[in-house]
Amino acid sequence: MTEYHPADWVPQSLFPFENRFVELDGHRIHYVDEGTGPVLLLLHGNPTWSFLYRDIILRLRNSFRCIAPDYPGFGLSHPAPGYDFLPSSHARIIETFADSLALDNVTIMMQDWGGPIGLRFAGKHPGRVAGLVIGNTWGWPIDGDPHFERFSSLMGGRVGRVFIRRFNAFVNVMIPMNVKRHRVPSEVMKAYRNPFPTPDSREPTWIFPREIRGSSAFLAQVEAGLGSLTGKPALIVWGDRDIAFKEKERQHFEEIFKAHNTVILHGAGHYIQEDAPDEIAAAITSWWKEKMT
Secondary structure: OOOOOHHHOOOOOOOOOOOEEEEEOOEEEEEEEEOOOOEEEEEOOOOOOHHHHHHHHHHHOOOOEEEEEOOOOOOOOEOOOOOOOOHHHHHHHHHHHHHHOOOOOEEEEEEEOHHHHHHHHHHHOHHHEEEEEEEEEOOOOOOOOHHHHHHHHHHOOHHHHHHHHHHOHHHHHHHHHOOOOOOOOHHHHHHHHOOOOOOHHHHHHHHHHHHHHHOHHHHHHHHHHHHHOOOOOEEEEEEOOOOOOOHHHHHHHHHHOOOEEEEEEOOOOOOHHHHOHHHHHHHHHHHHHHHHO
């Protein structure tokens, strides 16, 4: 996989952060670590990377220590040879990453596949988790849900693999289609597109939709761990124009986390960090003052 430095293709005005790297199990993991204060661990989904959180980090780094890693094969992180890019493997990497930085008393923000990955860590280590910020995501098997079954079959099947590998379709189609409040600027699309310059480098973005069905055992582990988290403070920030995760998923999280606050991001799509960074940052700040201090 080709190695890039963000200065080559991300304007400093968009991503004005120090790029940090740590070697973990043969992977070279890129992450952002900005600010001081309570730790926010910011977990991305597919096909994004820490760049997704740039505007939220800029708004919160004066009050929080904002840490945003890239999974192997995403953003500026480089996988070890033979890595399988499975959600369960990404979850193990995040666990190792948290250990390497000695992260404790962490509040985790998660969206898309960042949900199962973050909730797996939280469920295994509830004593290290202060709270949860839950964006549009899920944390349980989808067996029998026709909405997710169809998406996984299409995008995670052979036809989806051709379009993803040949045309970088998960970036070029899914991101613009799922940012609802504005058109994604060309320089932002470039920052999402460039981590995947070759068909082989795009394979991780195909594996994620395949594993909506294929990782049922992992998702069952995630669900089993939720019981240890039900008393944690939870902020739910939810885009109401998401084509993937809808009211049903939000309400399920509200049933699980009794001590929740919910903020509806009206008109926001799946990539809430692109659509509503100001509202999310304000919601986190307000929730923190109310629930966490």
